[in-house]
Amino acid sequence: MKVEEANKIKDWIIKECKKSPEYKKLTSRAFCDHAGYSKYKEVATEIATQLITIPQAVQLNKTLDPTWGACTYAFWQATLSPNFPVYALTKELMEGFINSQPPSQLWGLKMPFDRALIMLPQNTLISPDGYSLNWLLINFLEPFHDCTFAHF
Numbered sequence: 001m002k003v004e005e006a007n008k009i010k011d012w013i014i015k016e017c018k019k020s021p022e023y024k025k026l027t028s029r030a031f032c033d034h035a036g037y038s039k040y041k042e043v044a045t046e047i048a049t050q051l052i053t054i055p056q057a058v059q060l061n062k063t064l065d066p067t068w069g070a071c072t073y074a075f076w077q078a079t080l081s082p083n084f085p086v087y088a089l090t091k092e093l094m095e096g097f098i099n100s101q102p103p104s105q106l107w108g109l110k111m112p113f114d115r116a117l118i119m120l121p122q123n124t125l126i127s128p129d130g131y132s133l134n135w136l137l138i139n140f141l142e143p144f145h146d147c148t149f150a151h152f
Contacts, residue, residue, distance in 0.1 A: 013053075014045055017048045020048050020052050022047070022051045027041055027044050028082065037088055043117065048075075048079075051075055054072065074115070078117075084113065085116045086116070089119070091124060094121050098124075114139070114140050116137075117138075118136040120134055120136065
């Protein structure tokens with residue numbers, strides 16, 4: 001597939017996504033975007049795209065992937081209750097985050113939320129594939145309390 005064709009398909013998916021009830025629920029809240037971070041509506045588009053493409057994922061057997069399932073569940077939960085907190089990490093806090101050692105288990109941590117969107121400064125955390133990690137949706141599930149999704 002040529003890049004032009006791929007971009008046309010991507011644009012069509014985004015257009016369709018913005019018509020979806022999932023996108024409309026996520027964007028019904030007020031949110032002020034900040035320079036140097038992904039726009040909230042772009043994040044909402046990515047979340048809603050995952051949800052509206054579930055039938056295609058079923059056809060491709062993606063539903064057998066536990067990571068895909070956990071991400072999709074977290075996204076679905078976010079659309080059911082779209083007033084979760086949104087936090088933006090400063091570059092200084094992001095540097096501390098990168099240089100820290102996370103706890104080996106999250107079971108006993110007391111969290112002030114069930115779900116939160118963490119906006120990361122753009123281009124500060126890069127995947128091995130060269131993609132910038134711009135946001136995290138954290139969703140704590142009962143009884144495990146350990147589901148986190150990172151989006152590249």
